Amino acid sequence: MPAAPRRPPASPPRGPRHGLARVLSKRGVCSRSQAEQWIRAGRVAVDGRVVRDPAYSMAEGQGGITVDGQALAEAARVYVMFNKQRGLVVSAADERGRATVYDALVEAGLPWLGPVGRLDKASEGLLLLSNDTVWAAGITDPATHVDKTYHVQVDRLPDPALLARLGEGIMDQGERLAARKAALLRAGERNAWLEIVLDEGRNRHIRRLLAAHGIGVLRLVRVAIGGLVLGDLPKGQWRHLDDAEVAALRRR
Incomplete structure (x- = not known):
């Protein structure tokens, strides 16, 4: 009896390759730093084998990833605007124990969301959060020049x-x-109120620019990102963006 024909080896998944931590982040389930912690703790496996290297190379659409034994599914994309109060830190955890925006959202029932850009502790106003890292990067990338409007x-x-x-x-x-x-x-x-528009943001950009001219900042409120306006959203409150608002800010 002739031998059965040999099957060619399966082709590896095609497409861009990224480190495992970035793959988890891009799928919207956690931040990259959280993914690195999960991986180093042995909670993540690829095709049944535990991987402890956050930089382990994977194709973008590759399957076979589990976290704590559960198959990793692509998270539903969520887009939120939040009216940040003064005094909150834009961080998931603060080493100095200061209150964060996540403390204000703890009872909102939202999945993991990352901040789209930053507002410093003393600043207020419009903050975007999403688990769509590609959408977020398009807004924060200096090359896209998305306007951010502040009342100062x-x-x-x-x-x-x-x-x-x-x-x-x-x-x-x-x-x-x-x-x-x-x-x-x-x-x-x-004193006076100014409207200042930036099309790229450095760390404490406005405060440093004004300080260089001998001007002190009493309040700093972000009121718009691109065409998305904070409007009458109360301080400390949040809402989902609608499809048109998401599309208007999409750069990638």
Whole structure:
């Protein structure tokens, strides 16, 4: 009897390859740092074999991943806007024990969500959170130039020349800091509110830019990202974005 024909070996999954921790993050189940912790703890297996290297290379669409013995499923994508109060840290856990935005959302019944960009502890306003890491990266990537609009209360009365200098920018710690737009909203006797628009964000960008011109910040509120406006969403509250809002911010 002739021997049965030999089957060719199965082709490896095609497509871009990423480290295992990044694959878990891209599928929306956890942050990359959480994925690294799970992997190092031996909770993640690929095709039945425990993998402890977060950088273990995998094809983007490759299956066979389990966490704690359960098959890893692609998480439903969730997109949320949150009106951050002053005093909250944008972090899943703070080494100094400070209150975080996740403490404010703990009873919301939401899946794991990562912040789309940052607001520092003293800043307020519109914060996006999502488990769609590709969508989030498109908003935060400096190359996409998505406008972020802030209302900033300052401790002096600016003149047109000062507003022009904010647009011209400065160098600080090796970084160029500038406003795409700086305009006076309203002025009192001793302080004023400015509208400042950035199309890329450095760490404490506005505070550093204003400090370089001798201006102190009394309040800083992000009121819009692209065409998405904070509107009348109360402080400390959140809502889901609708499909049109998600699509309008998609860059990838």
